[in-house]
Amino acid sequence: MAAYDITLEVSNEAADWFKEEVGIPEGSGIRIKAKIYASSPINQGFGIAVDSEVPSKPIVKFEAPNGILFFIEDNDSWFFDGYGLKVELDKDLNEPKYIYLKDGKVVE
DSSP states (O other), X not given: OOOOOOEEEEOHHHHHHHHHHSOOOTTOEEEEEEEXXXXXXXXXXXXXXXXXXXXXXXXXXXXXXXXXXXXXXXXXXXXXXXXXXXXXXXXXXXXXXXEEEETTEEOO
């Protein structure tokens, strides 16, 4: 497996939101992946989607204090390589907010 420059962090509030709002079967986690026909500040035409599934070839993992595993699979490395991703809870919208980082700075 190649080495990638990708970081992943999920706030406690966001992890709790996923635990309450998303069905996560035993042994599964939250996969964060690239989605076509979306938008992001790092790749026009692509954004983020999430699925509840069992990890296959994760290149980045983050285990939240509530026990939920968040991960990015190897086949999505092209989208995330060179960036960090921080997932927080947007309290006004009551949904996850995805913050992209490059060299520790927010990408807008």
